[in-house]
Amino acid sequence: LLFRRFGIGAVLGYLIAGILIGPQGLGLISEGETILEFSEIGIILLLFLVGLELAPARLMRLRRAIFGLGLSQVAVCGIALFLLIMANTNFSLGASIALGLPLALSSTAQVLPMLQSSGRLNTPSGESAFSILLFQDLSIIPLLTIVAVLSRAPPTQDSLPGWLTAILGVLAIVGLILAGRYLLQPLLKLIGRIAERELFIVAGLVAVFGSAALMEVIGLSPALGAFVAGVMLANSPYRHELEADIDPFRSLLLGLFFLAVGMLLDLNVIRENTAFVFGAAIALVATKTLVIFALGKLFGMQTMPALSMGLLLSQGGEFGFVLFAEAEQAMLIQPEASSLFGAVITVSMATTPLLMLLVQRFNAASAASNVELNDPSQADSASVLVVGHGRFGQTVSQMFAGANVAVTIIDIKPQQIDVSQQFGRKVFYGDGTRVDLLRSAGAEKCAAIVFCIDDRQFDSATIDVISSAFPDVKIFVRAFDRVHLLDIKKSKISGAKREVFESAIHLAKQAMVAIDLDEVLIDEVDREYRQLDCDRLEAQREANDMFAGRHLGFGLSGGKRESD
CATH class of the missing domain: 3.40.50.720 (NAD(P)-binding Rossmann-like Domain)
Structure with missing residues (x-):
């Protein structure tokens, strides 16, 4: 509440609150890792809600932004950050790749709620930012594959090759889409007819967590599975009802997620490497802002929307923690390096609300030459x-x-x-x-x-x-x-x-007057047509059939004035 009151945003408040109550603060909470695991359900629900707003037709319309702008962002930012680490640290080639590429990812959990709450998710710049975030989630597959290829750890029997994981991922997505069309949609219609709201909510949640679990089993992001489940239901008449039921849980669990990130922040690492952590966070934010701004301009965006998108996506993301843990298990980096760059990601997340305030001031300063968008x-x-x-x-x-x-x-x-x-x-x-x-x-x-x-x-x-x-x-x-x-x-x-109902009637009456029809006849036709139309609407509503009452109309069989 305090951070919202001063216009800084809730995310930074959650992070600082997590630091205060965590093991290195007041020590009120010690199980940060457990809380983080549970709170990741918030990211799953967030991606599901985003999928609900993206019908397949709209997703197809965004394919250029997803696979063009999104791919360019992950590749260019990843290479730039890898080169920056190689040039300024003593990390090996493999370690620099394992650290640099994950830093190209941004925080879906932080950015999407900001876009939704401001009503910008459906704007052109909001869709571009979302397209990048969606491709970043897809890029988890090749990034995990790169870590596996570079791994110096002995292979385990349970791990799948990256190429096989990618094939299974594609098959899983196709299977989920078919299941949504031929199983889930008919099931929701049946539940809707018998008016069992509890069953409807259960069916929706089973779709979300079933899709997420399937992706996790084959080694992919569970949030990606939840997103596919959302897209499956995007054309459903029940999507708004689902959104209203799930959104409060999404908000609470995302707040818990950022609390957990604050709890897990290693203050000793920051204290011992203050200059490096803050310097690396500034370099991360600056590099991603410049690269994303340049790519936005290259893809035809105007200057302010491109800059705003660059600042909005400039932080490190929650999947960076996951990839650092994988790199640690692959013996590419030491635990100390994982903690160090985890602190860099957390500090970069804390800069985003402040950068968004800066963007708002830029927009206000240029209001004379741009559209003034008031809240x-x-x-x-x-x-x-x-x-x-x-x-x-x-x-x-x-x-x-x-x-x-x-x-x-x-x-x-x-x-x-x-x-x-x-x-x-x-x-x-x-x-x-x-x-x-x-x-x-x-x-x-x-x-x-x-x-x-x-x-x-x-x-x-x-x-x-x-x-x-x-x-x-x-x-x-x-x-x-x-x-x-x-x-x-x-x-x-x-x-x-x-x-167009009233305007069409008035235009027809104007034409009747112009061709000298009797005014009494014109008024009678007007009155009868409106009554027939009302009767036909009522018949269609009762029968739930557009062809009901089709005989009610002039010029049709059964119409009152067919012989006139």
Whole structure:
């Protein structure tokens, strides 16, 4: 709470708290290793939640960033850090490789929550950062293989060759995808029909931890298995419900993870090698920032997003501890070196919140020439929240303004915010479908939330989560089309309207007047069409079938005016 209050971020607070209560601080907790093992479940849940936001189609769209930008980052940063260690230390070639390559990885547990909480995960720069982190998780396979090839320890009978591990990993991913499509999705539909919420949560958790366990058995990252499980459920209508159930545990366990990292920090190593630890941490952060910034520019990013991404991914990562332990078992490095570079990673993690504050100041300084993206928590108290300020939201917000109703407007598109600002409209930046962001904007004090977003993925499951969080707030939704309208009407909403319904009716009436049809006939057709449409919607809703009530319409068999 103290660190959040001063805007530094919770991660640094967790690290320092871990140091204070750990064996080298007050000595209140001595089992740091055990706590770390349990808290790694938080990373597994984090990757699962990220997978839920990445439907396979979107993942395919990011393939260039994952295998282009991600591969380039791991390779270039790894080589640069290896050369830096070789040039400035007395470590052997094998030890320098075993220490340098893991330092190229960043902290998924630290970076992804920062992207999610700020609503930047779905922005172009956020997707680029995520693509790099995803490839880093995939790169655990070749990095473990490199350590195994360089190993000076006698081989064990239980270990698998790196090439075999890679093949098994690919087969496992394919098997999980097929299991998700042909087993898990039908199972969730069955559970959904019988309305057993507990069984639904159990099925989701079995998918998460079953996938994670499968990957661990074949020697891969369990977090990668959880990510695949999330992608399997990304198109499920229950994904938002799963996210709402699991997210609190993810937050608590990630906090526990950083506490454990602080507990395990060897203060004696830092005390005896202060200059080296802090100098190496600064060199690590500077090298990764410069390399990632250069790669971002090479891949077409603008200057500030590329710099922000470089600083965001500049720290060492939690998988570095895993790879250092493997290198230690492979007799490539001594335990003292593992502790020393583990301290370097921890110190580099502590710099990230401070660097993010620096980025925010850079953004503020360049606000005159760039889009000003304000956090919704800065908004004044309002009676209505309007989410989405495109062509639909602009009309809605102006209608409220004309009635002297205080409105807070939220949009996730910087370009749209820029255009709105040019016309004097104050629009706040963020993903207005997230409960945490709506709460920071004061949603619980509002009379209504009007969702004006052009998104068919904004479905009844998402609306149910929002309405549960704000039960006293009236919710209105812009429906994309008839199918979308039928879906959102399953939720507790106060009103919904198809985006082109009224405009199409009015345009038809204008054309009828222009060709001199009788005004009484025009009004009668208008009234009857609306009634037929309502009857057809009700028939479709009751039958859960889009073809129900298909006879209800003019010009069709059974239509009232077919013979007119």
